[in-house]
Amino acid sequence: xxxxxxxxxxxxxxxxxxxxxxxxxxxxxxxxxxxxxxxxxxxxxxxxxxxxxxxxxxxxxxxxxxxxxxxxxxxxxxxxxxxxxxxxxxxxxxxxxxxxxxxxxxxxxxxxxxxxxxxxxxxxxxxxxxxxxxxxxxxxxxxxxxxxxxxxxxxxxxxxxxxxxxxxxxxxxxxxxxxxxxxxxxxxxxxxxxxxxxxxxxxxxxxxxxxx
Numbered sequence: 001x002x003x004x005x006x007x008x009x010x011x012x013x014x015x016x017x018x019x020x021x022x023x024x025x026x027x028x029x030x031x032x033x034x035x036x037x038x039x040x041x042x043x044x045x046x047x048x049x050x051x052x053x054x055x056x057x058x059x060x061x062x063x064x065x066x067x068x069x070x071x072x073x074x075x076x077x078x079x080x081x082x083x084x085x086x087x088x089x090x091x092x093x094x095x096x097x098x099x100x101x102x103x104x105x106x107x108x109x110x111x112x113x114x115x116x117x118x119x120x121x122x123x124x125x126x127x128x129x130x131x132x133x134x135x136x137x138x139x140x141x142x143x144x145x146x147x148x149x150x151x152x153x154x155x156x157x158x159x160x161x162x163x164x165x166x167x168x169x170x171x172x173x174x175x176x177x178x179x180x181x182x183x184x185x186x187x188x189x190x191x192x193x194x195x196x197x198x199x200x201x202x203x204x205x206x207x208x209x210x211x212x
Contacts, residue, residue, distance in 0.1 A: 003138065003186040004194075006044075006147045007155045010055075010063040011036035012178045012211065016152075019212025020093050021086040023120065023153075029062045036179035036206055041066035043201035049073045050144030053133060055081035055151060063179075064149040075149075078136075080129040083151035087119030113168040123167050127157050134158065138186075152176045159184070162191040178211055 011033030015022035029037065040063070049071050054064045056077040068075045089097050097105050097117075107115040116122045130150075137146055150158075156170040162184055165173050175197050176182070183195040199207050 003141055003143050004145050005134075005137070005184045005186075006145065007158065007182045007184070008040060008063065008147060008149045009152055009155055009176050009178055009180050010057075010059040010149060012209070013059050015091075016178050016211045018093065020091050021089045021097070021117070023083040023086040023090060023151075025090050026058050028058055032206060032209060033059070033178065034062065036202060037063040038066045039202050039206065040179065040181070041070045044147075045070035047071075047145055050141050050146055051076065051137065052147045052149070053078050053081060053137065054149040055079075055083070055154070057082060057151075060149045060151070064147070067147065078133045080131075080133040081148060081150040081154060082129075084117070084123070084126050084153040084157075085121040086117045087121075089117045089120065111168050112171070123153075123157055123170060126154055127161055127167065130154055130158050131161065134162075152178075155182065159193070159196075163193055179206065 012030045013027040013033055014030060015027050045067060052064060052068055052073050052075045054060050054075045054077055056079055064075050101118045104118045108117055112123045114122055114124060156174045156176050159174055159182060160167050160170045177197055177199060179202055180197040180199045182197055185192045185194055
């Protein structure tokens with residue numbers, strides 16, 4: 001047996017529907033988001049879970065809760081798994097940001113590794129804190145299934161690092177819709193991507209639900 005990470009993006013929120021930037025903002029799940037969390041728990045509760053690590057935000061805690069209750073595994077909150085801090089862009093749409101912070105937006109869209117949203121975090125900073133959690137998991141578990149419940153940007157940044165993808169291209173190479181799970185197995189030759197952004201556990205009407 002080997003160590004396998006299941007990286008689950010939280011369920012739908014009002015921000016994922018509107019397209020507004022949501023990092024330190026803390027919206028609740030929508031009714032559909034709650035159904036996504038319940039569907040994941042139903043599909044994966046029989047899997048033996050060695051640990052469940054969760055970003056300490058309402059939307060991620062609510063996403064993890066059904067599986068924790070079903071599997072009787074206590075969630076472990078880690079601030080390193082929080083979403084990117086979008087600074088002055090929090091709660092704003094991309095259109096608003098382009099109108100008010102065009103230069104910063106262009107720099108961020110061109111090279112997000114080192115250019116942050118205005119007053120926010122760079123991708124490198126997100127990676128640094130997220131990798132501390134991955135390192136903790138690797139040190140504690142040599143095998144077993146580990147669930148990580150996190151956010152769109154953070155999960156993509158983690159995957160870029162594990163898979164050797166240019167960090168600055170995380171938006172261009174990896175799609176990560178709400179309620180989706182990506183699976184990485186640590187094999188003899190390093191991290192192996194087994195699934196990316198899988199939503200097959202969701203009911204059909206939620207699989208096809210649009211987001212901004």
